[in-house]
Amino acid sequence: MHHSHVDGVPVLRSSEPGPLHATLRFGVGARDETYRTRGVTRQVAALAAHETRRRLPATAEPVVYTGVEETRFTVSGTPQEVTDILRTLCRALGEPPTGRPDETAFSCDDEAAVSLHPLAAAALNARYGAQAAGLLGQECTGCLPPTPDMLRTHAATWFTRANAVLTLTGPDPVGLRLPLPPGERPNRSAPKARYPHASWTHRGIEGVAVSLEAPAGSAAVAVAHRIVRERMTAALARRSASAAPAEAATVPHDSDTDVRLLFTPAPAGDTEEVAATVWSEALRLARIEPAQDEVDRHRDGPGSAGAQPCALDMAARTALFGTPCPLEGVTPGDVRDAWQRAMAGAQLVVPEGLLLHLAGPDGRRLWCTSCWTWDELPPWGEAFHEPLVKRAFRRAGERHWTVLTPEAVVTCRTGVHHALRFDDVVALQRWGPERVLIGRCGCDIGIDPAWYRGGRRLVRAVDEAVPAELAFDGAEGGRPPEGRPPHA
Incomplete structure (x- = not known):
């Protein structure tokens, strides 16, 4: 080279x-x-x-x-x-x-x-x-x-x-010029995970996924990642001949960290069992060393042929991001220990509405990090309820309202609420009189003044609380997300 x-x-x-x-x-x-x-x-x-x-x-x-x-x-x-x-x-x-x-x-x-x-x-x-x-x-x-x-x-x-x-x-190009503009080396400040400890949460998906952070370029973690994917696929197949295999992906987070992902689709009525299977296989490698032949089989990984392009790619990544080169000589103990450290911050993601009772890496109940809070009273503030004429045609369990506090907008349903602090808003979309608040947590909250008594006052308060540079109009001819009340 x-x-x-x-x-x-x-x-x-x-x-x-x-x-x-x-x-x-x-x-x-x-x-x-x-x-x-x-x-x-x-x-x-x-x-x-x-x-x-x-x-x-x-x-x-x-x-x-x-x-x-x-x-x-x-x-x-x-x-x-x-x-x-x-x-x-x-x-x-x-x-x-x-x-x-x-x-x-x-x-x-x-x-x-x-x-x-x-x-x-x-x-x-x-x-x-x-x-x-x-x-x-x-x-x-x-x-x-x-x-x-x-x-x-x-x-x-x-x-x-x-x-x-x-x-x-290929051959050496003659007269090569690269007239790019000058600039400073970018300062890449990647955000930390919202929850640093092992947890589970909801998203609007039709399957199950696990994510965890691990050192970039770690050969031990790469081997562990391949082993867990193979084990998950085998465990799912034992449950059902039609089960989809587990898939894997790696996404760079910063110069020192990769995000390792494992995921599989799941039928609506089978999601809880699939989630338990996926999580148990991820935990098993964190507790028990794999066999030597299993490590040997996964050490080189797919696509190990063609060493020169891989060397060029690795050298380019090192030049751009400072990504370290993987170390050789991975042992079963290395694999188990590396995966164990990564699993301490793993996150299991399942479809909305599912409630899990699983053990975490420390043996305690796995912590739920859903943005919604159940069975607690919402914060105190000015409440904006539906007009009486609408409430008259709803069942009590379908009611929704919004509470405005100096620090947050709190969207409420019977028995559950979601507080979005104004300093956690990353964008405010305007759709005529309607507003959609996008939170750093990944949730969005829609506000239509027609939904509430005093709705125009609520919209004005939101406009004043969110910095002007975060607000913008939605695309012409478009609509707010599903034109619906708040989403988790």
Whole structure:
């Protein structure tokens, strides 16, 4: 592998015969966005790819991929073609549009979109809420696209030479230039998990998922992850021949931490048993060392062939994120101990309405971290009830009302309530007279003044309590999420 720098960008090249393959990588992805700027990374990438194709119509198209933490542009061709495309692409990234982009610029949006299983995305949302990687599982109905100012700011912050690395496979390109704009090394401050201890919670999913944090690049955790997935699949198959296999995913959280995910779909009437099976298999490895042959079988992992591309990929990730290289010599004890540490903060996610009685890693009852509070009186404040004419046609168990306090909006149903503090609001969508509050926890609360007596006063109070920079209008022609009362 050859190491060099071009215009301040690290370049890693593996010499091979044949055409030249180049991948220009940037350390930015969906986790670096906010609720309001969701999709801005892939739109910047799509615009740059579109502009490159417009300027060089006779050359190969750059293929765009936007992930959770990384955006890549891949190009193949002769050394001269690759050199021309990379130079044009870098200039396009430094010149984002000044007006609202033409919709034809987003023709490669489908290529650039982040692909993550809905169960895995929901588990990330449950762990981090409506921020960082948790945004991948956050419902966003009728959001406006990022503005030109958002596109320019995002490009100037993340698509710079200080946040880029180029990998090459093939002959040495002559006259290579990478005229990216200058910039500072990004300061990536990943949020902590909302609950640091082992727990379970609800999301609107049709299955079961487990998420846990572990050291990035840990070979012991990687082996444990594969072992637990295989064991879960076997345990589910013993229950039912038609059971779906467990799936796994790994999402980088910060330079030192990965989020390990395990998930499987589950029929509505079978979810509780599937959840118990998934959780027990995850716990078993944290308590008992695996057999040596099981460790040996999973040590190399899938896709171990092709060492050179893997070496380039690992070197690029180290250059972008400082990701450590995995260590060799994993023993059964290493696997058990690493998984045991990770399980101390594991989170089990199940469909709404399910109540679980499971033991945690410490043997005590697993803690429920649902945002809703049962069987307790809501905080004291000004109560906004439904109009009497509506209440007359409802059963008592279907009633809902909202309590306004100086610190929060509390949505209430009979026997249960959800308090959303104003300092935990990440966005406020306006839909004419209606409002939708999006909380850091990942929940949203809809407020229609027609639902309540004094509803207009409630809306005015919410508008005054939420900082103006967090408020924006919903997309024209859209509707609030399902036009419904509060959601958990």
